[in-house]
Amino acid sequence: xxxxxxxxxxxxxxxxALFDDLGVxxxxxxxxxxxxxxxxxxxxxxxxxxxxxxxxxNYIESMERGADTIVLTGSCGPCRFGYYGIVEQEILRxxxxxxxxxxxxxxxxxPRPLLKQIQRISGSxxxxxxxxxFLNASKIVERVDELADILLRKRPRELKxxxxxxxxxxxEREVLKCRGSKEMLDFIAxxxxxxxxxxxxxxxxxxxxxxxxxxxxxxxxxxxLNIENKLGSLGVEVHRGITAADWxxxxxxxxxxxxxxxxxxxKKCGNYLDLCIGGHAWETIASTVHYADTGLDGxxxxxxxxxxxxxxxxxxxxxxxxERGFPVMTLTVDExxxxxxxxxxxxxxxxxxxxxxxxxxxxx
Amino acid sequence: xxxxxxxxxxxxxxxxxxxxxxxxLGHEVILSNHTNQxxxxxxxxxxxxxxxxxxxxxxxxxxxxxxxxDAILIPxxxxxxxxxxxxxxxxxxxxxxxxxxxxxxxxxxxxxxAYSSEEKGYEGMYRLGRELGSPHSSVKHALNKAGLRQAxxxxxxxxxxxxxxxxxxxxxxxxxxNTWYKDSFCTNAGLPSKMSAKNSKGTIGxxxxxxxxxxxxxxxxxxxxxxxxxxxxxxxxxxxxxKVDGACSRYPKKLFWSYGKRLLGAGLSMMESRxxxxxxxxxxxxxxxxxxxDELLIRANHREFGIPLTTITLDEHTxxxxxxxxxxxxxxxxxxxxxxDNHISPHGAHLYSGQGPV
Ligand code: SF4
Ligand code: SF4
Numbered sequence: 001x002x003x004x005x006x007x008x009x010x011x012x013x014x015x016x017a018l019f020d021d022l023g024v025x026x027x028x029x030x031x032x033x034x035x036x037x038x039x040x041x042x043x044x045x046x047x048x049x050x051x052x053x054x055x056x057x058n059y060i061e062s063m064e065r066g067a068d069t070i071v072l073t074g075s076c077g078p079c080r081f082g083y084y085g086i087v088e089q090e091i092l093r094x095x096x097x098x099x100x101x102x103x104x105x106x107x108x109x110x111p112r113p114l115l116k117q118i119q120r121i122s123g124s125x126x127x128x129x130x131x132x133x134f135l136n137a138s139k140i141v142e143r144v145d146e147l148a149d150i151l152l153r154k155r156p157r158e159l160k161x162x163x164x165x166x167x168x169x170x171x172e173r174e175v176l177k178c179r180g181s182k183e184m185l186d187f188i189a190x191x192x193x194x195x196x197x198x199x200x201x202x203x204x205x206x207x208x209x210x211x212x213x214x215x216x217x218x219x220x221x222x223x224x225l226n227i228e229n230k231l232g233s234l235g236v237e238v239h240r241g242i243t244a245a246d247w248x249x250x251x252x253x254x255x256x257x258x259x260x261x262x263x264x265x266x267k268k269c270g271n272y273l274d275l276c277i278g279g280h281a282w283e284t285i286a287s288t289v290h291y292a293d294t295g296l297d298g299x300x301x302x303x304x305x306x307x308x309x310x311x312x313x314x315x316x317x318x319x320x321x322x323e324r325g326f327p328v329m330t331l332t333v334d335e336x337x338x339x340x341x342x343x344x345x346x347x348x349x350x351x352x353x354x355x356x357x358x359x360x361x362x363x364x
Numbered sequence: 365x366x367x368x369x370x371x372x373x374x375x376x377x378x379x380x381x382x383x384x385x386x387x388x389l390g391h392e393v394i395l396s397n398h399t400n401q402x403x404x405x406x407x408x409x410x411x412x413x414x415x416x417x418x419x420x421x422x423x424x425x426x427x428x429x430x431x432x433x434d435a436i437l438i439p440x441x442x443x444x445x446x447x448x449x450x451x452x453x454x455x456x457x458x459x460x461x462x463x464x465x466x467x468x469x470x471x472x473x474x475x476x477x478a479y480s481s482e483e484k485g486y487e488g489m490y491r492l493g494r495e496l497g498s499p500h501s502s503v504k505h506a507l508n509k510a511g512l513r514q515a516x517x518x519x520x521x522x523x524x525x526x527x528x529x530x531x532x533x534x535x536x537x538x539x540x541x542n543t544w545y546k547d548s549f550c551t552n553a554g555l556p557s558k559m560s561a562k563n564s565k566g567t568i569g570x571x572x573x574x575x576x577x578x579x580x581x582x583x584x585x586x587x588x589x590x591x592x593x594x595x596x597x598x599x600x601x602x603x604x605x606x607k608v609d610g611a612c613s614r615y616p617k618k619l620f621w622s623y624g625k626r627l628l629g630a631g632l633s634m635m636e637s638r639x640x641x642x643x644x645x646x647x648x649x650x651x652x653x654x655x656x657x658d659e660l661l662i663r664a665n666h667r668e669f670g671i672p673l674t675t676i677t678l679d680e681h682t683x684x685x686x687x688x689x690x691x692x693x694x695x696x697x698x699x700x701x702x703x704x705d706n707h708i709s710p711h712g713a714h715l716y717s718g719q720g721p722v
Pocket of ligand 2 (some may be wrong): 650
């Protein structure tokens, strides 16, 4: 059994550590590329979500490198994510790929199927070992996100342009050489220190923009055309409405404090949206309200074409923007999204915000 | 109070429930007009671009009611069966309307959420009834009556009748609610009344969401066109829930979209029964649910059944001519094959045809 899994931003780092710890061979799919997307698009239904197309590309590229078992998480609606696994399985089967697909579904009334699945992909390790490996992996998720946060803060402030980006690429190049969670954690710690010590300009007062929207699109740089770095290079401090660590804490952990705070934040946007409609649309609305309240300069929503919950959010956002005088822009991406047009829109939005900020500054 | 009901989305399925409920509570129910060009244009104009056609059209129907009613009913169909949903957009529909439709009167948001149990489903209706000022006992009574009416309606559909036929038969002078039959969607469904089994060439399965199948304007009058070529039609609503559930059990994971499941299950059981000569999947551009459901149907058919199948995608730019060509070509292919080609494995061009909107 050689395991692989779909890419989603930097989630491959903790996942690799997890299987290393369990002693299960794992293939990290090659970074998402044009080829990945082409493979996925060719075999997926045209109207499938973009994330699913890329998942399929990941599987096939991993299989070319010897993987035979796919592990992914599921959910029970209302959105399509919960049924990715089944549709993917059908597609792979018809394409003649013999892959085992293991779907880790959130446990319903009976947790046993989930436990069985976990044991199956853990190479029958004892439970204590499995639990320890999972705990370490979730620690890595958090550390990786912390590192990303530092870089987000540094990018608009760095003295030497491009230093943060460079550190990030070095990190991503080298992190896969680590084996197991311990090595990984040490490695991340070293880079956190390096990131922290990137020298800053003293006079910087960057614009602050919140990123909200569909989680996969937010997290996977290939799909969002590396929006975090692009905004950073435009001198913007980026705030992320939802991160991989948030997702793990919401769905896979017992962090009650985090869950309480999340609830509170969600409740605060109650007059706009007061229930979960699937995906992360509720977070999109809640984060936007939160960012407006906490004085950010604007929000960008990103969604893949046809994303059902985010379309609902998209139609609510203009109201928030209107009522609070808070700039919001929506970017829809699909497999044809071109770099140039995208960059133009980002630049125009950033211009708009800095003009607005300038005016407010004069008035004050 | 004059309550407006948009003649869109699942109105074609739940109209009896809603109408009887509000009438029993002493309100007047007014429907928006049948979908027309103006409604479509309005919907396209005010709704976000990325939305699917049926949602845009719902927006148009809401604007159509403005100025004619005191309040507009916006159903929030979160879940119509335990542990299932319909589609994320159905859950967020009231918010989409509230923040996109300018100048609308009061919106009556009616939740329907049977996720934890069937009985719980009615709680939202009960709440709304009370908010509208009716006492506990009348609301209960109205719910009861409305529920019975709805159940009768479902039973008739499962017997294989098209909604229009049901309405016709039920449209008897002794009927207290007969006005709504006259007035209801079915006159718009476009099914010709005379379709005797004798002179029909066969049956075509028509798979799609109710708001595509039972709205003649959106579906380019497909039912009449099929009938004119001599075919009877089977709709997903004609399958019992047991059949649907049974057919879907082949998949290792429970489907959690009620209509997605109905479309898939009905389609599979039509194919399994071998009683259809062809299958048409009618879908709207940008429908997230159909993207998966149609894929599963096409793959199952490809592997096991080999029944002539085509997908027709509708969007706001769909033109009559292109649609007709597509439909005619499919029927021709189907008939040609049944004459000359019965034994040949039916792979080929038609299988994935019709991917782009027409
Ligand atoms: S949230 Fe969007 S991208 Fe995710 S499954 Fe749903 S439709 Fe697809
Ligand atoms: S099921 Fe499809 S057509 Fe219906 S509202 Fe949802 S996305 Fe639109």
